Amino acid sequence: MWLHVDAAYAGSAAICPEFHGYLEGAELADSVSTNPHKWLLTNTDCCCLWVASPRALTSALSTDPEYLKNVGTNGTGKPSAVDYKDWQISLSRRFRAIKLWVVLRRYGAVGLRAHIHRHVTAAKWFERTVAADERFEVVVPRKFSLVCFRLRARFPEDDAVDDLNRELLAAVNESGQAFMTHFVVDGKFVIRLAVGGAMTEMKHVVDVWELLQGKAEEVLRR
Known part of the structure; x- marks a missing residue:
């Protein structure tokens, strides 16, 4: 069984020390997500996902046919770099993280x-x-x-x-x-x-x- 904490809206509030308590126990979950586009000044869409065991996630979602092999696998099947195609269903993804990075740099x-x-x-x-x-x-x-x-x-x-x-x-x-x-x-x-x-x-x-x-x-x- 996979235990997920959905902090889509309120998770952003945890940036304030007085709201840290609302996430007590979240470290026991398999995953926690929050959406900076809901309350953290980031344009839609942007979701942050934390997983306790990345291997559990990637082993369920990864696909590794010959034409998708790359330098990240070193030809051994063991990744030496993060390949985000293995973290989701689709193989491609937009560079959503840049939006949040800009917000963090701008506002602090x-x-x-x-x-x-x-x-x-x-x-x-x-x-x-x-x-x-x-x-x-x-x-x-x-x-x-x-x-x-x-x-x-x-x-x-x-x-x-x-x-x-x-x-x-x-x-x-x-x-x-x-x-x-x-x-x-x-x-x-x-x-x-x-x-x-x-x-x-x-x-x-x-x-x-x-x-x-x-x-x-x-x-x-x-």
């Missing part, structure tokens, strides 16, 4: 941590603001820069509340001013705000809240 650890901190701070503000509005509820505690919230039920056993939240999400997305997604938590339709855009600043999150308030008023008046 300090700059990337500041980027993550700005978004987490904005999400904390949004969570507090939503919780303070009696029309809304925060469904689960915020994690990193992700806030899950929704319009509250107007009365016990309000069967229409999920439809109201669907309408609210559709109204926000159709405005073209913001885009959010949804999920279902304990049977409840939930709206998700993720602060993660490369150009997103606090003022944009404030604008989204003002947009939500206006659209909520429209939905609740219907």
